[in-house]
Amino acid sequence: MKIAYILKGYPRLSESFIANEVRLLGQMGMDLQLFSIKKGDAMASSDDLPPAHYLPAVSSLSGTGLLAWLKQNLPTYREDQRFWLRHNPARYLSALGFALKSAMKYRNQGGGLIKKTFIKEFLFATHIAREIIQRGGVEHLHAHFCHDATMVAWMVSRLTGIPFSFTAHAKDIYQEGMNPKDLLQRKLSAASFAVTCTQTNVTFLKDRCTQPDKVHGIYHGLNTGMFKPRDVCAAIRPVARLVAVGRMVEKKGFIYLIEACGLLRDRGIPFALDIIGEQGDQTTLLEFAIRKHALTDHIRLLSPMPQANLVGIYRESDVFVLPCVVVADGDRDGIPNVMAEAMACGLPVVVTDVSGIPEIVNNGRNGVIVPPRDSAALADAIADLIAHPEKGVSLGSAARASIETVFDASRTHESLKSLFDRFAGRAAHAG
16 A cells, blocks of 8 residues: 655654654555655654655745745746646646635735745645656555645645545644634545544544544554663662653743752752753743752753663653643643653653643553642652652553553554555545
8 A cells, every 4th residue: 555644844853753653554564655845853864764755945935925935936846837737737726726715715814815825835735746646556645733734635635636634633733823714624524534642632623523433543652662661679869860851842841840840959859850852932941940940950951862862861760750731822732752652661750631641641550640830749749759769660660551551553553554444545535
């Protein structure tokens, strides 16, 4: 079976679950043709990942008029337009009309006559669709994240007649700006099926879908052979090692973790915390908070690192902390893969009851759940695990068992493959 995957960026450290999915589906015998709008992170590359076809680069649309942008970038995609006008002008004009109507319907209030990004996505779609037709054999299209990439996949479907599906994750579901008005509902209607990574998301999407049976919940899963525990013993270290992993953005809740660390320091509890992740819009705020609370000797902000390096960090740490929050615009995590990685490595986790996290973490059984934005509760939970390492060992052991049961990628991706087996080759929905 040949499936075209349409991605915004590949491979990315923050989206390691996509690379793992591609790897495992390939091992299951699927021929994945990868199309990526942008190049990914060199650090995330791996010899066992198939290569991607990267689209020709375009300039930014921000602050640029559409005509000026087209004058600069259309020549790069001119051959794609010529191909479709020769190959199937009816489909081409229909897809172009669809893009123009969408650009007008979903324009921002007071933000111009049209939403320019749909025109850019149309150019991307003509290029991918041309490649797919010329290569031949593709039976299905699948996009990751239900905003940009899915819109491109939908347009490719309209050009080629090949059905499409998508996987929805987090902010692409809940941030209204990602899918204004009824756009999410229309994507669900047009797609053969939709996959999402938490049961919380399943409920949300089914409520917006005229055919709820199209929506399927499948956890990302992870490589439990790679992420596995170290030999542990219930002993108190002189300095407890705490670790948090994630982009330095508001929804990760790191500001509350830093405040909690100030409380731990005030109680005389020896600890060291590493926050590992890509810089984001809260990096400066976090650096300021560390200085403000006089925690520079206790907390390090570290750059992102490959998964193989993270395994060693997890195994040498005592507690994993990720105090996620829901932010004002609706952005939130689903089930953070880094949390599942830490659990697979036998680490006790301290997390919040945001989105799909309680689907995996059962408070007091395989981890500790505290309320979001509650630094005192966060400090209490961490202090308790530091003072009672045997509790951490017990929780970590149960965490590992939970991941083996419900989050092993070798099982979760069988479910995804069965969906592709079922839907590949069906006629595209008109949308």
